Amino acid sequence: MAQEFIQWLSHPGLNHFLIISGILFSFGIFAVLTRRNAILVLMGIELILNAANINFIAFSRYGTGTLDGQVIAIFVIILAAAEAAIALAIVLNIYQNFNTVNVDELNQLRD
Amino acid sequence: MDLFTIVFYFLAIITLGAGAVVVFSRNIIHAAFALLFAFFGVAGLYVLLMADFIAITQLMIYVGGILVLVLFGVMLTSQVLDVQMKSGTIQTFPAVLVVSALAGTLVGIFWSTPWKTTAAAPMEVTAAKIGEMLLTSYLLPFEIASVVLLAALIGAALIARREKNA
Known part of the structure; x- marks a missing residue:
């Protein structure tokens, strides 16, 4: 068993990339769930999107052999850029109005 | 141990270590700069997966664009002159339970599923x-x-x- 595990460890393949993306995804979920600062929540979302992209590209490389996964990863990156711009604009606006960006203190839509 | 394996584990450690700093660091600036290394590590993994164009796109858009935006957001919304560059956490204990269950499930699935793979094409x-x-x-x-x-x-x-x- 131990021999098998070392053998598995020393030949990185599809599973290894998927496991890295799974751990990165869990980190992102943890940041989204526990962070009080809205910008750190956004960083967690970026980690989640990166984990999804690793999955797309790993399957594109080892699973299908075509480039469709890479094209979808490009769309994910495009949407991540749009999302970051909009979300940070909203956070700045919230900061101007409420003088805080802690998500647990923001409980009204207008002042 | 060939070169691919060594580089893979190097990049995996960079990515996951930086990701852990992003999640667990109490200092917002440290988290933002750790995000830089996480993005670099992911770009390196893309190179290992023969996705050269995506790796460059990752560097240009994530490191050059999104990370700078996030840093601007950090600077503009924190009292930098104040001592308060720290950020607390909420609901830590339930989140630890949920996230470890999620991580265990995901890694178990990724580990045990016999994925149908094709032979890796040349670069x-x-x-x-x-x-x-x-x-x-x-x-x-x-x-x-x-x-x-x-x-x-x-x-x-x-x-x-x-x-x-x-």
Whole structure:
């Protein structure tokens, strides 16, 4: 068993990339769930999107052999850029109005 | 141990270590700079997966664009002169339970599923093929993405610049 595990460890393949993306995804979920600062929540979302992209590209490389996964990863990156711009604009606006960006203190839509 | 294995584990440690700092660091600036290394590690993993164009895109958009935006957000919304560059956490204990269950499930699935794989193709330049696919089979999503970006650009400028009592 131990021999098998070392053998598995020393030949990185599809599973290894998927496991890295799974751990990165869990980190992102943890940041989204526990962070009080809205910008750190956004960083967690970026980690989640990166984990999804690793999955797309790993399957594109080892699973299908075509480039469709890479094209979808490009769309994910495009949407991540749009999302970051909009979300940070909203956070700045919230900061101007409420003088805080802690998500647990923001409980009204207008002042 | 060939070179691929060594580089893979090096990049995996960078990515996951930096990701852990992003999640667990109490200092917002440390978290933002750790995000830089996480993005670099992911770009390296893309190179290992023979996705050269995506790796460059990752560096240009994530490191050059999104990370700078996030840093601006950190600087503009924290009292930098104050001692308060720290950020607390909430609901840590339930989150630890949920996230470890989630991580265990995901890693278990990824570990044990006998994925149907094909033999890895030799390295080739992907940019030309991706460009061709974007203008043929993915033309509609490509155009929609450009409209989304335009809308996001205008919307972000409008939201961030709004006067307080306009």
